[in-house]
Amino acid sequence: MKTLSKDIYQQYKQYPEKILQFGEGNFLRAFVDWQIEVLNKKTSFNGSVVIVQPRGSEKIHRLNKQNGLYTLYQQGVKDGKEVNEHNVINSISRGIDIFANYEDYIDLAGKEELRFIVSNTTEAGIAFDPSDRLEDRPQKSFPGKLSAFLYYRFKKFNGDTSKGCIIIPCELIEENGKRLKEIVLQYADLWEVESEFVDWIHQANTFCCSLVDRIVPGFPKNSIDEITKELGYMDQLVVVGEQYHLWVIQGPKWIKNELPVEGAGLNTFFVDDLTPYRTRKVKILNGAHTSMAAVSYLYGLNTVGETVNHEIVGTFIKELIEEEIIPTIAMSSEELTLYAAEVLDRFRNPYIHHYLMSIALNGVSKFKTRNLPSLLEYVDVKGKLPTKLVFTLSALIAFYKGKRGEEEINLEDHPVVLSVLKDRWENCDGTREGYSQLSFSVLGDEELWGTDLNLIAGLTDTVADYLERIEKNGMKAALDGLSTSLIK
């Protein structure tokens, strides 16, 4: 059987290279690159994407072998109907292996038609690395690579202000565009480049903040044989996502003249302030994911769908959102309740198998950014602990013991997080005092949470209680009685 490439894809087309994309990952290919495909089909956009891998990844070579082509499955509810469709995406012109071919990267910086820069390098990607140098090939950090790219472009066009870029990061961090611009300016300072470059960054380039939403479980490893049979070709880059999508871009309205998303029927739009969209999505959707991962996995379930359809765990998660997350968001509670119901419906998507273990990746930092704010704000607003959120925090700590019954859990997190929690668990002797010490030492670790959580009245003891319950009786018994509506 042949592999997908332009040799077998009759409609293959090449478009001018207008977009530089940092990240070859599943999400960007199922979201941004699909939207560019739609723009090319439905509007006069006429542009393609060049991908650079932010870290060493051989996926870029697979992409080039397939001439940038890959198959996107979109599955779920569309216009009120269940739709399972697949299309070949032809919006990527090529990948540049920045580690092997840095010259190609510099050449791209000097291309007239290049106009947009997008990225998704996870929540860890937008960070300053003081060891990055302008002359590195490449710089280690994503912002370091971007700063060098912009500098080469500035030099090539002698500071021409019509040759700046529109930069739209997709990372799920607060004020992603603003933060990215700050780091670019930090590099300009560190590298002691001419002050005209700084002026050019301000005058010629537009850094937008953006909020993305689409559930993308990624490569369908469990059904790839069936899929290959259905497609009639091999594709190592198949990606599966839901039908729903939302891209909110905080930036000047004139951008839509260049990125004509509105004429293309996409749920992508420009706003002056995306904060409410972000708060709602991160707290409810991502917060629910992060809350369920440890609880549900230790309960014995494996996917998001199984979780929300489960009488006990599903009810627990629904109540957690309604009773403990929604009251911490300063928006209409009716609207938020409707949004939460929509999110739970998306989680029930029968086509999508979203594995809890993939959500559990880097669980501690996700809890810190997505759930801890709700926990702290609930304590502030209500003057008491949010029982369910505290239970999920305890389950998260229990998860890092690395055992589901006899089965080892493949924990994936920052080495510091893994070693701290491993050490704390090794020192827990299974007595009541042992759980108290474990709770106290983990909650007091400011490197994990950015603050000393022992300062929250009652938290250390409650977490110790829950840890003891989870450890001694198992997750099923520990969860018993925690859902208000299931108490008989």
Ligand SMILES: NC(=O)c1ccc[n+]([C@@H]2O[C@H](COP(=O)([O-])OP(=O)(O)OC[C@H]3O[C@@H](n4cnc5c(N)ncnc54)[C@H](O)[C@@H]3O)[C@@H](O)[C@H]2O)c1
């Ligand atoms: N998959 C989804 O449903 C979805 C939806 C919305 C947002 N996201 C966000 O996307 C990210 C994951 O993306 P994905 O699902 O495409 O996963 P992926 O593993 O396919 O891609 C991750 C990308 O991030 C890069 N990366 C990872 N750590 C990095 C670091 N420290 N510095 C620079 N680059 C780094 C990788 O090289 C890769 O290009 C997460 O941060 C997630 O919050 C995912």
Ligand SMILES: O=P(O)(O)OC[C@@H](O)[C@@H](O)[C@H](O)[C@H](O)CO
């Ligand atoms: O991708 P992660 O691992 O950062 O987070 C897991 C999910 O919460 C996330 O991917 C959501 O599915 C996504 O944010 C929906 O837009």
